[in-house]
Amino acid sequence: MTKPEEAPDNTSLHFRVADILRDKITYGELAPRMRLTERVLCEELNVSRTPLREALKTLASEGLVELLQNRGAMVTAMTLADTAQTFEVLSVLEGLSGELACARADEAAVAGLRQLHEAMGACYRAGDREGYFELNQTIHARLFLLAGNPVLLATHDKLNLRLRRARYFANVSQSRWDSAMAEHEQIMAALEARNGKRLRLLLEEHIRNKCDSVIAALLSSGAIRAIGSSAAPLPAPKRREAAGRSR
Amino acid sequence: MTKPEEAPDNTSLHFRVADILRDKITYGELAPRMRLTERVLCEELNVSRTPLREALKTLASEGLVELLQNRGAMVTAMTLADTAQTFEVLSVLEGLSGELACARADEAAVAGLRQLHEAMGACYRAGDREGYFELNQTIHARLFLLAGNPVLLATHDKLNLRLRRARYFANVSQSRWDSAMAEHEQIMAALEARNGKRLRLLLEEHIRNKCDSVIAALLSSGAIRAIGSSAAPLPAPKRREAAGRSR
């Protein structure tokens, strides 16, 4: 009865399946290190094996699942090391986006960002975490758009996807929120001053700080293993009584 | 029944098929904008549709082919804009690899790089383009390894894959070769001095210069369309709306 999200887009099925699985992984419905068996997913999503397998291949090349030889797929483990390393790469991408945006954005675009920034400041002062988070995402995404480099955008999006999981589990502290807001003030100022080099450094530092805070939050919440050790046992195979399998 | 490449690796077939197609795209056997029909490829590679389709999905998410709605796959066009944008991203990744390697590589590794560098210098003085190219690749790859960030390495490799095509078609000028060698001298010096910031800047500049020379070579050889214009049979499909936020 559960069609794949009831989305009769003209997009192909394997694409929609990949989308659904991406979300399930991001929001923890498919937990890290969980084994994905084709038959179960097929029944759950109500699709046949072919598009499902194609979707899994896509997700594998995106780094969201790992393909095991003759053992199917497993949701990629979210290790501390991996998170930190992804942030490390992300920081230079973010820096580049700032520098390029500085050089390429027109005045109207900068003014638009200022507006978003002010709105975000209002959320901050009102203690509206939800709204702040949303606008924060929008601002960073807008910078990547203004950078005018689709390759940069795509690269960032793909890496960011893997961090969405971590960000979803992490709840940043109040003190980090304070300093993040302050950093955004400086970021806006650098952009308006068209100081590309400075904006780049600010953004890199901003992401590094965000990395630290996310990792701290993950560690304290216990949502992540401190070290990427694979001491995690695979989920015990659920006892399945094959009804009436005559032989 | 002949296997595709008589390579009975323990890797799955879709993986090997993706590898083969990657190479064919890199070396122009499958030209940019060429339509890929499943039936033809199946016969050519002597595989069935299942692994082929899975491989195509993988290549699509790597940006080497584009999937068209109900019209199969097409080798991604190699436009000037795309090449320049990819180099733009690559330069900051390369810079990051240098900075990290500076901080994390031990003395033995640096000495090893010095050896490679000297060997490359010998090739340069001997006019051995082939050997130079090979060692140059090795040195840059080694830097990424020493950076100790697998995410960075994977991201770089994926982007670099798309440029291998351009590099293959481009033949750099002698003057560019001269300055590239000089830049490598500085790069080695900065690494040995453990000057991470400087190494980062040098590498970024190095890649920017390489970009300019590759593009110049491509333009003069006529192997690439000057502008990403689609005077080609198919309509340009990738156009992201600027302001509209959704997703």
Next chain:
DNA sequence: TATTTCATGGTTGTCTCCAATATATTCTGA
């Protein structure tokens, strides 16, 4: 000439086989 209709080839999705492999279970011998 412009528009509509229609035939065709290719892709997409589903299904059914079968082989190869990994995992679980039972059996055997010390």
Next chain:
DNA sequence: TCAGAATATATTGGAGACAACCATGAAATA
């Protein structure tokens, strides 16, 4: 009792047939 071998079972990998759908271009019509 327990380790290791042998067997059984489940799952993935791959091949191929089939139907449905879509894009495209040619033919027919106004």
